Amino acid sequence: MQALRVVPKVFYFDTFKEFNDEFKIGKDDLLVTNEWMYTPYVAPLGIDTNVILQEKFGSGEPSDEMINAMAAEMKKYNFKRIIAFGGGTIVDICKVLALDVPEQSVDLFTGKVPPKKIKELVVVPTTCGTGSEVTNVAIAELKSLHTKKGIAVEETYADTAVLVPETVKGLPYKFFVTSSIDALIHAIESYLSPKASPFTEMYSLKAIEMIMAGYKEVVAKGEDERLKYLKDFVLASNYAGIAFGNAGCAAVHALSYSIGAAFHVAHGEANYQFFTEVFKMYMRKNPDGKIKQANKIFADILGCTDGPEVYDELEKFLNKLIVKKPLKDYGMTEAQIDEFTKSTVENQQRLLANNYVPLSDAEIREIFANLY
Numbered sequence: 001m002q003a004l005r006v007v008p009k010v011f012y013f014d015t016f017k018e019f020n021d022e023f024k025i026g027k028d029d030l031l032v033t034n035e036w037m038y039t040p041y042v043a044p045l046g047i048d049t050n051v052i053l054q055e056k057f058g059s060g061e062p063s064d065e066m067i068n069a070m071a072a073e074m075k076k077y078n079f080k081r082i083i084a085f086g087g088g089t090i091v092d093i094c095k096v097l098a099l100d101v102p103e104q105s106v107d108l109f110t111g112k113v114p115p116k117k118i119k120e121l122v123v124v125p126t127t128c129g130t131g132s133e134v135t136n137v138a139i140a141e142l143k144s145l146h147t148k149k150g151i152a153v154e155e156t157y158a159d160t161a162v163l164v165p166e167t168v169k170g171l172p173y174k175f176f177v178t179s180s181i182d183a184l185i186h187a188i189e190s191y192l193s194p195k196a197s198p199f200t201e202m203y204s205l206k207a208i209e210m211i212m213a214g215y216k217e218v219v220a221k222g223e224d225e226r227l228k229y230l231k232d233f234v235l236a237s238n239y240a241g242i243a244f245g246n247a248g249c250a251a252v253h254a255l256s257y258s259i260g261a262a263f264h265v266a267h268g269e270a271n272y273q274f275f276t277e278v279f280k281m282y283m284r285k286n287p288d289g290k291i292k293q294a295n296k297i298f299a300d301i302l303g304c305t306d307g308p309e310v311y312d313e314l315e316k317f318l319n320k321l322i323v324k325k326p327l328k329d330y331g332m333t334e335a336q337i338d339e340f341t342k343s344t345v346e347n348q349q350r351l352l353a354n355n356y357v358p359l360s361d362a363e364i365r366e367i368f369a370n371l372y
């Protein structure tokens, strides 16, 4: 069994200036970013390069329409390297833009057109959660097909991932919390995945430790305290990305896609709604396996005992950062308990295969019903 693979080269710099000093962004590059990142970090350095501001092509999560429009705009420039400098939307879009994009980008997602990489891709993430800089997954809403779909092939890996904690400074507190909680869930789901290896476990554990330690400080001293720990959060998010890029995510992600898609709930927030409930179910099914080690890690950090109650304590703790609320508050109806169970079972087997213990359809339904 393959134990670990990290495809992009990984670089680390404290500041954007240090990154630019080494990578020398210039006329042979296309910088894809947002105005709110360009103004504080790129403009002061007087960098002369080709720039596409993503927000001019739509807001929210990536869509095939957005990719089509940006691919058309891209054709106006001559460049060899794409620098994706932004959050999850920009990173995912650029994984596709580095390919030879057909007129209808949806054809890449459906497999009608095989992926061919034609540009070098450098990813500089500006949130601390997705770990997308080291994975090959790019997810987009395919408006033409009324669905959300991912592409994950060898060609959608970045060539280089660059971590620059300074660039996460401006991330609003709410997005800091939702993105880092996503990273925490990547770390714990990959830790318990049957595909985990001693190498991925090391990355998972370190990520959990760093995120929980940072959260403790934020809970104790207030939201601005996070600014002291951005380096830890950026590294932890990347470690968790390496871990789940190899060992996979599982039920929390699988179930959360339902409400994420139906009610446009932010990915990290949607995950959090399912996190502790899935783990309580795991505990009911097999409290004596590897989950014991996970319980001990959380119990040690939270200063509680490591039985099933650890997930109530964890929830109490995380609720100080992000609120768990009934799914009906997002607009879910009782009938959707069955509907979402069915769609999760039908569409998310790729993730459900990584569950700590297999969950039956009835158990998945029970989780939705408990959270409704």
Ligand SMILES: [Fe+2]
Pocket: 130, 182, 186, 253, 267
């Ligand atoms: Fe995630």
